[in-house]
Amino acid sequence: MVLSQGIRENLRFLLVEVGGQLDNLIEFLSDKNRAAGHRILHRGGYTENLKRRIHQACLEQIKALPEATADAPQLRAMERIASELEMIADLCRDSASQLSELDSTAALKVKQHAKRLHDIGNGLGLVLPALESSDLRLAQRLAKLETKLNRRCRKMRKDYSGRLRERSKTQQLIAGLFIARNIEQMGHCLLNISDALVSSALGQPMNMRRYNSLRASMASLEQTRQQQGLQVQPLAETRSGSAISAISADSDGETDYLAIFKDGEEHKLREERDGVQSWHEIYPGLAPRIINYHKWGQSAALLIEHLSGLTLERILLHESDRLLRQALNRLGKTLHSVWRETRIDQPVGAGFMAQTQQRLAEVYALHPEFRQGDVALCGLQYPGFDPLLEQARAYESALKAPFSVYIHGDFNIDNIIYEPNEGQIRFIDLHRSCYMDYVQDVSVFMVSNYRMQILDPPRRRRIMATALELYRIAAEFARSQGDLGFELRLALGLARSFVTSTRFILDESLAASMFLRARYLIEQALRVNPDKAREYRIPLQEIFIG
Known part of the structure; x- marks a missing residue:
């Protein structure tokens, strides 16, 4: 990418100005030269203007780019470099302000501060060569310099903190602490500049790590x-x-x-x-x-x-009915096989209501309207959602799956891959896999379908049919295993997934629909005597179709 002349020139001016500020700070620190301090404290507007010019030029160049281009990340990197350079200048001014309040710098580690500032100046000297040559070895040198500065500055701050306990020359020592911290932050700016250089060279967002x-x-x-x-x-x-x-x-x-x-x-x-x-x-x-x-x-x-094939989400939204039927048929056979072969006779409680409580703060943060207290209507008392959830948590403690199977743990529809040529199902994103109630995966899958923000009727019907197909697959397995409480546990599992998924949904109508469905399912479940769990049936028509 060729940077505009305005960007190149203003970047060069900015580097020179910030380098000059570092030199002035060293002079002010070493000799208490008031003129040097004055030059630092009264030139903040210039660095700010240079940064703004670079940002404006980058914005104009980005607006002129065609849609499909790799140049935008490089221009964003230039904006970041300009911002970090201006931050270093700000830190120089803050350090000079600290020094201007002192009558003496005798208690400061002047030579060590000066050495670190020289290091930062040398680091700035690498920026233009790294940009012009796209030499990532120079960017790596900047990152290593930040590590060195971080280590040395921590040591200085520890020394200043220890000496403060002596209650002597406290004003100088406090100023020294602030200056050491400012130099450490300048090092962080160098690390951010090295990240921007990497992004510029590779043409995509990247950091050194x-x-x-x-x-x-x-x-x-x-x-x-x-x-x-x-x-x-x-x-x-x-x-x-x-x-x-x-x-x-x-x-x-x-x-x-x-x-x-x-x-x-x-x-x-x-x-x-x-x-x-x-x-x-x-x-x-x-x-x-x-x-x-x-x-x-x-x-x-x-x-x-890398697994070849298509995610089940892509097949559902973009491929033929025939391919979707093939994928769901294979998914059903795969799940039955996994559940049968990994089954262990160890009852397990998924704790759906406890899981919901753990994420409720995030839900309320995005949807505060869901936080409601108890309501009295026509002489009837309706508990708020929090007490309802606590009641359901106590109720759920008596509900356990009669056996455990090995589950995916995050069974969203986009974490399933189908390879049509081989007719094979594969799983990805497996960080939550464990032995658990298989209802956990079933409920996550079904709600991951429901929450898709697609409204055209044909595709919406297809999405709902896919969710109901997995219910059919799971219900068939439950009958074959004599799992009589499957439906009741699934109601609570669906309620959990409906509620927790709203923390990713900004559409108020969809989020409210999901939240109300969760409450409806919980209220229904609480009316069921656990001893009669086999008689309960989830109102699928109302939940997924109506």
């Missing part, structure tokens, strides 16, 4: 597949904070996906890795293969086999 893990994973894949020239394509970002990309290779002009790269919090990816591995041990053939996994600190990366 993710780049390093991605590079290691791709090297592993290249060695495994003996294939060079691999490419990365962003796919999605999850609500849990993970980022997902596809790694592909061009084969005769066609894109051939080789693997899926996922990175994020270490404990979440460890759960997914363990979930995938457990499926290979318990029921081989359903889960993708793990190619590579590595962790560092609180983060981790997972490289997983």
Whole structure:
């Protein structure tokens, strides 16, 4: 991508200005040169104007781009670099303000502060060469510099904090603490600039941590597949904070996906890795293969086999009725097989109402209108949702599945893949897999269909029919296993899924419809004597069709 002349020139001016501010701060810190301090404190408007010019020029260039282009991430990276440079200038001004209040700097670690500021200035000298050459080694040097600054500044702050206990020269020591913290934050700005440089070079949102893990994973894949020239394509970002990309290779002009790269919090990816591995041990053939996994600190990366085929959601929304029937038929056979082969005679309670209570704060945060107190109407008392839920939680304690099976744990319709050529079902996103009541998966699947925000009647009928087909599959299994409480537990499972799913739904009408259905199901279930659970039937027509 060729940056406009205005962006290049203003970026150069901004780098020079921020570098000058660092030099002035070193001079003010070392010699208490009031003129240097004055130059810092009275030039904030200039850096702000330069940043705004860069942002405006980037915005204009983005607006002029065609829709399908890789240049937008690079321009966004330029905006971020400008913002981080202006932040460094702000931190210089804050540090100068701290110094201007002191009569003496004798208690400060002047030489150490000056060295760290020199390091930051040297880091800024890498920005333009990294941009012009797309040399990611220079971006990596910036990231390593941030690590060094972080370590040194923490040590300085610890020293200042210890000396404050002596209650001597406290004003200077407090100023030293603030300056050390400001320098540490300047280091964070350098790290953010290194992330922006990586994004600019690769043409997609990226950070240095993710780049390093991605590079290691791709090297592993290249060695495994003996294939060079691999490419990365962003796919999605999850609500849990993970980022997902596809790694592909061009084969005769066609894109051939080789693997899926996922990175994020270490404990979440460890759960997914363990979930995938457990499926290979318990029921081989359903889960993708793990190619590579590595962790560092609180983060981790997972490289997983790319599964060919279509998600069940895509088949439902875009493919033929014939293919949908094939996929659902195979899904039913697969689930029956999994449930039979993994069954253990250990009763289990899913705790649907407890699960709902755990997520209720998030639901109320998005939909405060759902939080209602008790209501009296024509002499009848209707409890608010919270006490109703607590009542249902106590009621549910007597309801347990007579056996456990190994479940997916997040059985949304887009986590199921069907390969038409092989007639095979596969599962993805397996971080919540465990031995549990199979009703958990059934209820999640059914509600993941209902909550689709598609209103045209033909496709809506198709969606509802798909949800009811999984009910039929599960009910058939329940009868074959003598599970007499299946329907009553499913009512509470559906109520749980309806309520908790509203925290992802902004459409007020749809969210209210789901919430009211949940309340209706809970009220119905509470009227049933648990000893007569076999007689209860879910009002499917009213819930999914009416």
